[in-house]
Amino acid sequence: MSDLVIIGGGGAGMTAALTARKINPRVDVTIITKESLSYSSCALPFVISGEIPSMDDITSSMEAICQKSGIKLVLDSATSIDTKKKVVSTERSGLISYDSLIIATGGRTMVPPIKGADLRNILTLYTVDDAEKIMAQANKSKKAVVIGGGAIGIEAAAALVGLGLKVTLVEGFPHVLFRFFDDEYLAIIEDELKAKGIEIILSHFVEEVMGKEKVDAVKVAGKEIPSDLIIMATGVRPNSEIAEKAGIKTMKYGILTDWLMQTNIKDVYAAGDCAYSRSMITGELMLSQLGTTAIRHGTVAGMNAVGESVAFEGALGSMALKIFDLKVGRTGLTEREAKEAGIDVISGRAKATTKAKYYPGHKEVDVKLIFDAASKELIGGQIIGGGAVAKKIDLIALGISKHATVEDLIGLGYSYTPPLAPSHNVIVLAAENAYRKMKRAEEARRRRF
Amino acid sequence: MSDLVIIGGGGAGMTAALTARKINPRVDVTIITKESLSYSSCALPFVISGEIPSMDDITSSMEAICQKSGIKLVLDSATSIDTKKKVVSTERSGLISYDSLIIATGGRTMVPPIKGADLRNILTLYTVDDAEKIMAQANKSKKAVVIGGGAIGIEAAAALVGLGLKVTLVEGFPHVLFRFFDDEYLAIIEDELKAKGIEIILSHFVEEVMGKEKVDAVKVAGKEIPSDLIIMATGVRPNSEIAEKAGIKTMKYGILTDWLMQTNIKDVYAAGDCAYSRSMITGELMLSQLGTTAIRHGTVAGMNAVGESVAFEGALGSMALKIFDLKVGRTGLTEREAKEAGIDVISGRAKATTKAKYYPGHKEVDVKLIFDAASKELIGGQIIGGGAVAKKIDLIALGISKHATVEDLIGLGYSYTPPLAPSHNVIVLAAENAYRKMKRAEEARRRRF
Numbered sequence: 081m082s083d084l085v086i087i088g089g090g091g092a093g094m095t096a097a098l099t100a101r102k103i104n105p106r107v108d109v110t111i112i113t114k115e116s117l118s119y120s121s122c123a124l125p126f127v128i129s130g131e132i133p134s135m136d137d138i139t140s141s142m143e144a145i146c147q148k149s150g151i152k153l154v155l156d157s158a159t160s161i162d163t164k165k166k167v168v169s170t171e172r173s174g175l176i177s178y179d180s181l182i183i184a185t186g187g188r189t190m191v192p193p194i195k196g197a198d199l200r201n202i203l204t205l206y207t208v209d210d211a212e213k214i215m216a217q218a219n220k221s222k223k224a225v226v227i228g229g230g231a232i233g234i235e236a237a238a239a240l241v242g243l244g245l246k247v248t249l250v251e252g253f254p255h256v257l258f259r260f261f262d263d264e265y266l267a268i269i270e271d272e273l274k275a276k277g278i279e280i281i282l283s284h285f286v287e288e289v290m291g292k293e294k295v296d297a298v299k300v301a302g303k304e305i306p307s308d309l310i311i312m313a314t315g316v317r318p319n320s321e322i323a324e325k326a327g328i329k330t331m332k333y334g335i336l337t338d339w340l341m342q343t344n345i346k347d348v349y350a351a352g353d354c355a356y357s358r359s360m361i362t363g364e365l366m367l368s369q370l371g372t373t374a375i376r377h378g379t380v381a382g383m384n385a386v387g388e389s390v391a392f393e394g395a396l397g398s399m400a401l402k403i404f405d406l407k408v409g410r411t412g413l414t415e416r417e418a419k420e421a422g423i424d425v426i427s428g429r430a431k432a433t434t435k436a437k438y439y440p441g442h443k444e445v446d447v448k449l450i451f452d453a454a455s456k457e458l459i460g461g462q463i464i465g466g467g468a469v470a471k472k473i474d475l476i477a478l479g480i481s482k483h484a485t486v487e488d489l490i491g492l493g494y495s496y497t498p499p500l501a502p503s504h505n506v507i508v509l510a511a512e513n514a515y516r517k518m519k520r521a522e523e524a525r526r527r528r529f
Numbered sequence: 530m531s532d533l534v535i536i537g538g539g540g541a542g543m544t545a546a547l548t549a550r551k552i553n554p555r556v557d558v559t560i561i562t563k564e565s566l567s568y569s570s571c572a573l574p575f576v577i578s579g580e581i582p583s584m585d586d587i588t589s590s591m592e593a594i595c596q597k598s599g600i601k602l603v604l605d606s607a608t609s610i611d612t613k614k615k616v617v618s619t620e621r622s623g624l625i626s627y628d629s630l631i632i633a634t635g636g637r638t639m640v641p642p643i644k645g646a647d648l649r650n651i652l653t654l655y656t657v658d659d660a661e662k663i664m665a666q667a668n669k670s671k672k673a674v675v676i677g678g679g680a681i682g683i684e685a686a687a688a689l690v691g692l693g694l695k696v697t698l699v700e701g702f703p704h705v706l707f708r709f710f711d712d713e714y715l716a717i718i719e720d721e722l723k724a725k726g727i728e729i730i731l732s733h734f735v736e737e738v739m740g741k742e743k744v745d746a747v748k749v750a751g752k753e754i755p756s757d758l759i760i761m762a763t764g765v766r767p768n769s770e771i772a773e774k775a776g777i778k779t780m781k782y783g784i785l786t787d788w789l790m791q792t793n794i795k796d797v798y799a800a801g802d803c804a805y806s807r808s809m810i811t812g813e814l815m816l817s818q819l820g821t822t823a824i825r826h827g828t829v830a831g832m833n834a835v836g837e838s839v840a841f842e843g844a845l846g847s848m849a850l851k852i853f854d855l856k857v858g859r860t861g862l863t864e865r866e867a868k869e870a871g872i873d874v875i876s877g878r879a880k881a882t883t884k885a886k887y888y889p890g891h892k893e894v895d896v897k898l899i900f901d902a903a904s905k906e907l908i909g910g911q912i913i914g915g916g917a918v919a920k921k922i923d924l925i926a927l928g929i930s931k932h933a934t935v936e937d938l939i940g941l942g943y944s945y946t947p948p949l950a951p952s953h954n955v956i957v958l959a960a961e962n963a964y965r966k967m968k969r970a971e972e973a974r975r976r977r978f
């Protein structure tokens with residue numbers, strides 16, 4: 081018996097456990113997981129590339145963390161949940177009863193049903209084990225194809241280029257990172273990938289993987305691309321079978337949750353890659369499946385499961401990426417996405433430097449802000465270049481969640497000193513650009529009457 | 530005759546002119562100024578230190594900027610204003626009439642009435658001319674005393690240390706930057722100054738400057754400190770005489786303004802170091818006198834003077850500083866200031882790294898957030914260390930202006946990728962720390978009944 085039982089020890093599960101213990105040190109917490117290591121999947125591409133010297137750098141012993149934090153660790157598989165009796169069955173550790181339960185079972189990489197997808201040297205990238213297989217195979221390979229141009233696909237492709245492989249990146253959408261950036265920024269990102277030697281094939285799905293036993297080539301867009309190694313970065317499917325079997329509501333593999341991250345069953349929460357939550361802006365259900373979303377889910381579920389009442393305010397899809405020498409970030413809706421959702425938008429864009437333009441070592445930064453034209457509220461932002469991309473994205477994310485208007489951003493009480501920041505703030509400049517567009521649109525409307 | 534006449538071409542005046550022209554390109558704008566160069570005073574310490582190679586790097590020709598932006602430039606002194614006839618008199622350029630007027634006359638450095646304050650080699654730091662005098666004298670000097678431990682005093686002291694001088698810094702308050710940080714952060718800042726060889730004398734005012742014709746020593750705290758050069762960094766007095774003579778309301782040298790940056794006289798605005806505005810949090814009148822405040826004043830005055838209606842939302846005193854190897858920043862109220870203002874506060878503090886802690890090249894960062902205990906709203910923040918200090922301060926500033934609560938910050942939709950940002954955001958961690966303190970305080974209150 082534990083006050084709180086958590087199935088899964090990844091970002092969501094571990095954060096939930098630590099949060100619950102911190103908020104109420106009297107609470108008894110148990111984590112059930114097969115994984116003896118704790119790590120962030122987001123770090124794996126950088127171990128493959130060698131930027132992080134060793135797998136040991138990114139992994140910690142689950143046992144050590146749990147011991148230090150007073151969490152009970154059950155290294156086992158949960159096999160079923162009885163939500164009436166409030167008990168979890170495990171493979172070898174018997175029954176564990178709970179007062180509150182958090183399902184944080186994560187996901188597993190999806191491999192699409194392509195002919196030849198069962199050949200050797202077709203790998204995915206989600207676990208330490210996956211990364212180790214990629215490293216071993218990359219060592220023996222000259223050519224690789226990465227299928228899927230999302231964040232993981234791009235980071236994996238960049239890592240392989242760093243190791244000296246010739247890499248082709250295949251994406252079914254018209255652009256890599258298509259859901260995350262608008263076209264003008266995607267052009268810059270794709271130029272950077274091409275400049276570093278990655279061949280990009282867009283708007284095409286892989287038709288077939290060719291080879292005997294092991295991969296020899298990939299058939300796509302009418303071409304055969306020779307390859308010793310394929311990375312399938314085609315998405316993550318939620319591990320929600322255990323929840324479904326227990327009668328917990330799921331949808332297309334993901335577990336449904338409310339704003340408290342509670343499922344349809346009282347005292348049962350879900351968090352992380354296995355759980356649906358809502359978009360902060362449109363309110364629509366989405367599988368965000370970012371490391372930060374897992375942590376935020378875990379924080380909210382961990383608090384609520386031990387008696388707090390905190391809402392998950394919704395996912396924004398905030399993301400930062402380092403693509404070779406390019407730093408990019410985004411949050412909220414893209415202009416494309418907003419238009420699809422029927423929102424009339426006005427965007428503002430500005431370029432500036434990261435330090436005063438006369439201070440040595442400054443870099444250029446390019447910011448786009450997207451506003452709802454009716455409410456003048458911020459609903460999205462994209463950044464390329466410079467430093468502090470992640471922190472600028474965080475500021476935009478806070479602005480979206482607090483309904484900041486274009487005037488709020490023009491009035492931002494920012495800081496300045498030549499060695500650290502320029503006198504004119506790029507977020508303010510982009511807001512001023514949008515403000516002038518709004519003013520012109522208003523004048524044009526007035527002139528019609 | 531100009532639609533808009535601006536007296537002064539510094540940060541506030543120039544921003545106002547450029548903003549007005551951008552928002553309405555049909556508007557006719559004139560700047561009256563004696564200064565033929567445009568520059569940011571905040572850059573001067575870094576030219577003295579040599580970090581910025583030459584004065585030419587930070588200065589631009591007023592004439593070139595104005596020509597490029599379609600602004601009329603009158604290189605002359607404004608001598609008086611007739612607000613009834615709407616006309617400005619100049620020394621040599623006759624009368625210039627206006628429809629809207631912005632007074633952006635800046636300030637001048639104050640030298641306190643200390644005995645010996647008229648000796649040679651007592652310099653101030655506000656203009657290019659000042660900086661050039663300091664550079665010339667520093668070349669011939671071995672020992673310097675900087676009087677005033679504000680941002681300019683600290684940057685000047687650091688610059689002189691960089692040039693090989695032995696520097697003593699004298700501050701009348703119990704700490705340098707006393708108005709800007711709480712004690713625990715000031716201890717770290719003062720340790721850094723001392724570690725770099727600066728002697729700091731606190732809680733003492735200079736009694737006398739000694740010497741014949743030129744400075745020989747400074748008498749303070751019962752000691753005589755030999756010195757070849759003194760920098761008086763004792764504050765800036767607003768240039769408001771021209772406004773006062775014209776019957777515009779002033780107070781203790783500064784020009785009073787409303788939320789539109791308009792003075793008590795219709796169509797006459799004031800902006801920058803010469804103008805009072807209000808604290809965003811307490812609503813009290815204050816002379817903010819930061820470069821960023823000048824720019825924000827100028828933006829608001831420039832827009833409103835040509836027909837917009839935008840409010841200056843108040844000053845937060847957002848600041849970033851690089852003190853040798855230390856990066857620091859702050860915004861809003863300190864804990865000390867809040868208590869003085871009768872606000873019951875709960876603060877949260879957290880340390881984290883700037884990138885994932887396993888990613889090479891990360892640095893430590895230490896954040897303190899200050900919340901109003903009653904409303905749970907953010908009212909201040911302080912940061913030491915790491916990178917992106919300025920951008921984190923900007924995020925906190927946005928949070929204060931949008932009344933972000935501790936829960937809003939716990940739910941921040943931040944971004945993460947190991948090379949750019951850690952999985953756990955330091956602002957969120959500091960908010961969680963404050964949340965737990967609030968919870969404990971609440972429980973303690975409950976137990977009393």
